[in-house]
Amino acid sequence: MTARQERLARLLMPWLTLGVLLLAWELACIVFDVPEIIAPRPSRVFEVAVQRWDLLLRFCLETLWTTLIGFALAIGFGLLLGLAIGASPFIYAGLYPLLIAFNAIPKVAIVPILMIWVGIGALPAVITAFVISFFPIVVNVATGLATIEPEMRDLLRSLGASHWEILTKVGIPRAMPYLFASLKVAATLAFVGSVLSETVGGNRGIGFLMLSASARNDSATTFAGLFAIAIMGVGVYAVCALIERRMTRWAFRGELVR
Amino acid sequence: MPPAPSPLVDLRNVSLAYGEGKDATLALGDATMSIAQGEFVAVVGPSGCGKSTLMKLVTGLIAPTSGEVWVRDARVTGPIKGVGMAFQNSTLMPWRTTRDNVMLPLEVVEPHKRRLRTDRAFYFDKAQKLLASVGLGEFGDKYPWQLSGGMQQRANVCRALIHEPQILMLDEPFGALDAFTREELWGIMQQLWLERRFTAVLVTHDLREAVFLADTVYVMSRRPGRIVKIRTVDLPRPRTLETTFTPAFVDIVHELRERIQLEHA
Ligand SMILES: Nc1ncnc2c1ncn2[C@@H]1O[C@H](COP(=O)(O)OP(=O)(O)OP(=O)(O)O)[C@@H](O)[C@H]1O
Ligand SMILES: [Mg+2]
Numbered sequence: 001m002t003a004r005q006e007r008l009a010r011l012l013m014p015w016l017t018l019g020v021l022l023l024a025w026e027l028a029c030i031v032f033d034v035p036e037i038i039a040p041r042p043s044r045v046f047e048v049a050v051q052r053w054d055l056l057l058r059f060c061l062e063t064l065w066t067t068l069i070g071f072a073l074a075i076g077f078g079l080l081l082g083l084a085i086g087a088s089p090f091i092y093a094g095l096y097p098l099l100i101a102f103n104a105i106p107k108v109a110i111v112p113i114l115m116i117w118v119g120i121g122a123l124p125a126v127i128t129a130f131v132i133s134f135f136p137i138v139v140n141v142a143t144g145l146a147t148i149e150p151e152m153r154d155l156l157r158s159l160g161a162s163h164w165e166i167l168t169k170v171g172i173p174r175a176m177p178y179l180f181a182s183l184k185v186a187a188t189l190a191f192v193g194s195v196l197s198e199t200v201g202g203n204r205g206i207g208f209l210m211l212s213a214s215a216r217n218d219s220a221t222t223f224a225g226l227f228a229i230a231i232m233g234v235g236v237y238a239v240c241a242l243i244e245r246r247m248t249r250w251a252f253r254g255e256l257v258r
Numbered sequence: 259m260p261p262a263p264s265p266l267v268d269l270r271n272v273s274l275a276y277g278e279g280k281d282a283t284l285a286l287g288d289a290t291m292s293i294a295q296g297e298f299v300a301v302v303g304p305s306g307c308g309k310s311t312l313m314k315l316v317t318g319l320i321a322p323t324s325g326e327v328w329v330r331d332a333r334v335t336g337p338i339k340g341v342g343m344a345f346q347n348s349t350l351m352p353w354r355t356t357r358d359n360v361m362l363p364l365e366v367v368e369p370h371k372r373r374l375r376t377d378r379a380f381y382f383d384k385a386q387k388l389l390a391s392v393g394l395g396e397f398g399d400k401y402p403w404q405l406s407g408g409m410q411q412r413a414n415v416c417r418a419l420i421h422e423p424q425i426l427m428l429d430e431p432f433g434a435l436d437a438f439t440r441e442e443l444w445g446i447m448q449q450l451w452l453e454r455r456f457t458a459v460l461v462t463h464d465l466r467e468a469v470f471l472a473d474t475v476y477v478m479s480r481r482p483g484r485i486v487k488i489r490t491v492d493l494p495r496p497r498t499l500e501t502t503f504t505p506a507f508v509d510i511v512h513e514l515r516e517r518i519q520l521e522h523a
Contacts (some may be wrong), residue, residue: 148291159362
């Protein structure tokens with residue numbers, strides 16, 4: 001195999017796997033004669049998705065927006081908090097246990113509370129996406145900062161650098177690979193958050209669409225919603241991975257760059 | 259070298275222990291030395307005897323456990339100004355190109371920090387010349403991890419020099435280099451020193467290097483390091499490779515070697 005063929009094969013592999021899985025599903029549904037209400041055939045899901053694409057698109061975009069806003073907030077807040085925790089042992093000691101405790105709370109439990117506070121609509125979904133996705137960002141950024149080589153800090157100190165200069169010249173660049181690694185996890189978690197909120201209670205977004213479709217025993221539409229979420233998740237993940245490659249080339253010693 | 263009336267760097271019975279209580283390691287025990295303004299000092303001694311520690315004490319990066327460090331007639335309590343330091347393990351930042359690494363001190367140290375934006379071209383040129391002088395002229399745009407170990411060390415030295423510090427600390431700066439490149443760099447280093455007359459402290463395991471470059475060689479004992487011998491090198495400058503074959507030079511190297519061998523006995 002030439003290098004080109006190998007690259008092509010690697011590009012095709014995920015699609016091939018997906019195709020085989022869908023085919024197996026399709027066949028299983030036909031062979032075992034599964035009723036559509038339990039598990040619709042993929043071809044049927046596809047058919048429904050095409051039929052109702054405008055509806056799906058509208059609800060998808062609602063979810064995408066709330067997720068992205070929540071995610072963006074999580075990045076901003078997570079970065080700041082992560083830097084604070086990583087830079088100061090006192091803030092670390094004070095906040096870290098609380099963060100762990102907060103992260104242990106199942107987020108389903110807070111959605112009803114959010115609804116009492118801010119009502120239904122986009123806001124609870126944004127907040128849920130935010131709270132569920134900021135934790136990995138904080139932890140990773142703090143780790144990146146806390147594991148700076150002491151020599152590097154000494155170097156800047158010997159030049160008379162201020163704390164701020166040490167943070168901007170070493171801390172932040174050093175934490176970047178950790179930040180981007182966490183973004184890939186956090187992006188998918190943000191979707192979990194917003195859809196969760198939409199499903200628990202709400203009047204918008206793909207979660208709401210799925211809930212109401214399943215209430216009407218329209219499982220094809222429900223599954224179409226599931227696929228839509230998966231596709232959006234992969235899309236946002238891919239964007240994060242792309243930015244990561246661009247921004248932290250050094251961390252991979254150029255390996256990833258082709 | 260006429261000794262200055264009051265030394266630039268003055269270490270008074272300095273000792274340093276890492277860790278506390280039972281886990282404490284005494285790295286440096288009772289070191290006393292004084293370095294005059296413009297003096298080139300070399301420190302030699304067995305591995306682990308506290309040479310790197312000594313460097314950090316002089317520049318105020320760590321505080322002594324006991325004793326006092328004085329620089330420019332002021333007691334050192336924190337990192338001092340006007341220092342260029344080449345650490346033992348090259349601490350080049352992997353996210354910066356080699357040139358940007360070399361230019362880092364300019365972004366931090368005044369007055370360069372203020373001028374960097376307006377005189378960008380001037381400083382860029384300066385970095386380029388410095389890199390070229392150690393044979394890295396074409397590697398400015400490469401990342402440190404694209405350089406060999408020896409090339410990284412050379413870039414590391416450039417970074418310590420670029421802001422023209424008054425005190426230069428070099429911790430085994432040429433350790434990873436082949437004999438020829440190393441000797442070439444001795445010449446370059448000596449030339450720089452003759453031009454600018456900064457105060458330099460060089461840690462090395464190479465006795466010929468120490469004698470070639472230094473006015474004074476300090477020999478340290480095994481851990482916990484103490485200073486067991488001070489040897490003044492009064493060979494005329496500029497010293498050349500020829501100098502290293504003269505009996506006077508060889509004698510000094512032998513004398514130092516014999517003293518260090520005692521430490522290994
Ligand atoms: N950060 C540290 N924490 C604890 N112990 C340390 C630390 N740095 C150095 N030491 C100890 O202090 C002693 C002196 O270390 P130092 O790095 O100064 O030696 P050195 O003379 O520079 O050796 P080498 O020639 O191998 O570089 C060593 O025994 C080492 O174990
Ligand atoms: Mg050392």
